[in-house]
Amino acid sequence: MVSRRDFxxxxxALVGAGMVSRVGAASLPEAPIMEGAATxxxxxxxxxxxxxxxxxxxxxxxxxxxxNGVKEFHLIAEPVVRELAPGMKANLWGYxxxxxxxTIEVVEGDRVRIFVTNKLPEHTSIHWHGQRLPNGMDGVTxxxxxxxxxxxxxVYEFVAKRPGTFMYHPHADEMIQMAMGMMGFWVTHxxxxxxxxxxxxxxxxxxxxxxxxxxxxxxxxxxxxxxLFTFNSRVFPGIDSMNVRQGDKVRIRxxxxxxxxxxxxxxxxxxxxxxxxxxxxxxxxxxxxxxxDVAVGQMRAIEFEATDLGDWAFHCHxxxxxxxxxxxxxxxxxxxxxxxxxxxxxxxVPDYMVMGERGMADMGEMEMPLPDNTLxxxxxxxxxxxxxxGGMFTVVxxxxxxxxxxxxxxxxxxxxxxxxxxxxxxxxxAPTRSGSAGGQSMPSANKAGNVELTxxxxxxxxxxx
Ligand SMILES: [Cu+2]
Numbered sequence: 001m002v003s004r005r006d007f008x009x010x011x012x013a014l015v016g017a018g019m020v021s022r023v024g025a026a027s028l029p030e031a032p033i034m035e036g037a038a039t040x041x042x043x044x045x046x047x048x049x050x051x052x053x054x055x056x057x058x059x060x061x062x063x064x065x066x067x068n069g070v071k072e073f074h075l076i077a078e079p080v081v082r083e084l085a086p087g088m089k090a091n092l093w094g095y096x097x098x099x100x101x102x103t104i105e106v107v108e109g110d111r112v113r114i115f116v117t118n119k120l121p122e123h124t125s126i127h128w129h130g131q132r133l134p135n136g137m138d139g140v141t142x143x144x145x146x147x148x149x150x151x152x153x154x155v156y157e158f159v160a161k162r163p164g165t166f167m168y169h170p171h172a173d174e175m176i177q178m179a180m181g182m183m184g185f186w187v188t189h190x191x192x193x194x195x196x197x198x199x200x201x202x203x204x205x206x207x208x209x210x211x212x213x214x215x216x217x218x219x220x221x222x223x224x225x226x227x228l229f230t231f232n233s234r235v236f237p238g239i240d241s242m243n244v245r246q247g248d249k250v251r252i253r254x255x256x257x258x259x260x261x262x263x264x265x266x267x268x269x270x271x272x273x274x275x276x277x278x279x280x281x282x283x284x285x286x287x288x289x290x291x292x293d294v295a296v297g298q299m300r301a302i303e304f305e306a307t308d309l310g311d312w313a314f315h316c317h318x319x320x321x322x323x324x325x326x327x328x329x330x331x332x333x334x335x336x337x338x339x340x341x342x343x344x345x346x347x348x349v350p351d352y353m354v355m356g357e358r359g360m361a362d363m364g365e366m367e368m369p370l371p372d373n374t375l376x377x378x379x380x381x382x383x384x385x386x387x388x389x390g391g392m393f394t395v396v397x398x399x400x401x402x403x404x405x406x407x408x409x410x411x412x413x414x415x416x417x418x419x420x421x422x423x424x425x426x427x428x429x430a431p432t433r434s435g436s437a438g439g440q441s442m443p444s445a446n447k448a449g450n451v452e453l454t455x456x457x458x459x460x461x462x463x464x465x
Pocket of ligand 1: 318
């Protein structure tokens with residue numbers, strides 16, 4: 001906290017330098033508002049200790065005001081309209097115009113003062129998840145502070161002691177406020193700019209929503225059965241690609257504020273988990289992975305060298321988390337013949353169609369009339385057709401020509417001739433099956449025809465998380 005003595009000497013120094021008026025010094029810092037969901041260029045620090053800025057996927061970093069050596073930020077908790085992907089908007093709660101709120105970037109040892117103005121219809125607070133700070137700055141309503149009432153502004157102040165990866169979120173009516181999208185990323189950069197240096201450093205949060213097709217506002221009492229799984233409150237094909245130069249050392253940091261775990265998977269490269277909620281991992285503790293699970297409330301930083309050119313998928317490996325809302329509660333129809341039924345219903349309902357009797361791949365391209373303000377269950381067009389993904393899916397684009405510091409989308413990868421899977425156009429003889437028991441190490445207990453399976457996906461709730 002600022003002592004009385006510090007305050008008066010600080011104010012005198014400011015007036016003396018003629019930089020900021022007495023009124024200015026006592027006033028709130030500006031609260032910039034972001035209007036779109038596009039990934040913004042990294043924020044190059046205009047003052048303070050230098051650092052290598054991060055890039056927030058479909059997000060931005062909050063500018064600050066330097067006041068007597070203190071970095072001052074202003075967050076506005078407020079209702080926002082967030083575009084989840086082109087074609088779908090959601091009424092969420094967030095900070096400074098978007099959900100999630102802006103990323104806050106500071107340097108180890110910085111004194112940080114954050115003004116939080118509440119424009120929500122109920123009280124709130126901000127908890128600085130993972131930080132070392134005075135207990136009274138921890139942001140837990142009722143336990144360490146009273147709630148910030150609507151229309152009021154509170155001030156948090158502490159020294160960012162530990163470099164690493166953090167998040168912020170309310171600790172007041174928490175289930176509702178997080179279900180509405182209130183959260184943000186925080187990076188404390190190391191004082192030594194060369195420590196753990198990388199060429200690209202991407203960050204985002206994982207969040208989930210339950211928004212019925214055709215509606216705009218999340219159902220806030222949902223506990224497990226969410227139908228939209230997002231990277232930074234965006235779903236594929238609305239999530240920007242992460243564009244890097246071949247040979248770049250790439251770091252991707254993510255924090256999980258959904259209500260379930262997510263096995264995050266990268267194609268074409270192995271990575272190491274170099275950071276967790278508690279700090280950087282020791283080099284001798286690391287092992288190579290292509291998937292790492294991030295539990296609720298956890299953060300992970302992964303690093304890899306982008307050696308191989310191409311468009312590499314990066315996604316949650318729970319397949320229902322790479323689908324948008326329509327993918328839930330649809331019974332399995334594979335193998336069922338609906339022709340007769342469909343014909344009969346068609347007489348009554350001309351547009352009637354049956355979903356998924358040859359698998360669900362048709363759904364990616366199907367031109368079924370959708371309710372307003374919803375997304376196809378799976379979508380996104382790639383250079384070879386429908387990508388058939390939604391939710392937590394994006395692409396890491398590795399290019400030779402991508403200039404250092406250039407984050408622009410280079411378009412789809414142009415594969416060298418002879419390096420793409422292709423169709424076999426020769427004869428396709430019937431496969432040879434082993435008919436005799438002696439041909440196998442174990443004779444099969446049930447020959448085809450002996451067993452009948454009737455499988456149907458449960459339609460009730462609570463099954464998927
Ligand atoms: Cu997932």
